[in-house]
Amino acid sequence: MPEEAAAGCARPTGGPVGEESDKTSTSKQTTQKEEQSMIKVGKKAPDFTAPGYQKGEFINTKLSDYLGKWVLLCFYPGDFTFV
Amino acid sequence: MSIDSMFTHKMWDDDELSKMVGGGVPFPMLSDAGGKVGTVYGVYDEDNGVEARGRFIIDPDGIVQGYEVLTPPVGRNVNETFRQLQAFQLVRETKGAEATPSGWRPGKTTLKPGIDLVGNVWKKWKVEEAFD
Numbered sequence: 001m002p003e004e005a006a007a008g009c010a011r012p013t014g015g016p017v018g019e020e021s022d023k024t025s026t027s028k029q030t031t032q033k034e035e036q037s038m039i040k041v042g043k044k045a046p047d048f049t050a051p052g053y054q055k056g057e058f059i060n061t062k063l064s065d066y067l068g069k070w071v072l073l074c075f076y077p078g079d080f081t082f083v
Numbered sequence: 084m085s086i087d088s089m090f091t092h093k094m095w096d097d098d099e100l101s102k103m104v105g106g107g108v109p110f111p112m113l114s115d116a117g118g119k120v121g122t123v124y125g126v127y128d129e130d131n132g133v134e135a136r137g138r139f140i141i142d143p144d145g146i147v148q149g150y151e152v153l154t155p156p157v158g159r160n161v162n163e164t165f166r167q168l169q170a171f172q173l174v175r176e177t178k179g180a181e182a183t184p185s186g187w188r189p190g191k192t193t194l195k196p197g198i199d200l201v202g203n204v205w206k207k208w209k210v211e212e213a214f215d
Contacts (some may be wrong), residue, residue: 052113053092
């Protein structure tokens with residue numbers, strides 16, 4: 001489950017896990033974007049890591065840590081809006 | 084998950100959400116600064132630098148069973164999300180022996196796909212059941 005993350009001055013970020021998408025160089029990101037197909041039902045959810053906040057702690061989360069559980073993954077435009 | 088930092092998530096939870104939900108949000112509020120994860124999931128809007136209201140149901144094997152994506156001005160129906168989740172859970176529990184027709188909610192008619200059902204759905208299930 002989520003491990004604790006250090007709260008430093010740098011802005012931590014996550015990203016997709018595995019294959020060519022692990023590195024964050026600009027050229028790779030461009031390639032990745034072009035190759036990305038839409039999500040398909042019945043297919044694997046792309047794994048990712050992401051920093052976050054949960055109940056008083058900063059955490060690092062990995063989607064695949066939740067294998068064995070049902071997951072609702074929700075995106076929204078920004079904090080201080082509705083869901 | 085949004086493009087906000089985990090620090091902003093904390094502020095939002097501390098200052099507002101905890102006033103709406105006792106004890107604050109119980110689940111992880113994730114940060115996708117740069118929209119890399121949102122790009123892979125097809126919800127990142129590069130022009131505006133934000134993510135659409137995407138909602139993905141992922142089963143215990145990591146398979147996407149369903150999703151819904153809305154533009155920012157319109158909010159979601161949480162009850163519908165739960166309804167779908169309950170339906171997918173029932174299908175999984177019965178290993179696909181039962182299916183949930185339109186409008187299904189717990190307690191309503193399920194269908195057992197098979198040769199006997201072909202042409203006979205009308206006997207087992209009424210159109211009114213599609214509506215609440």
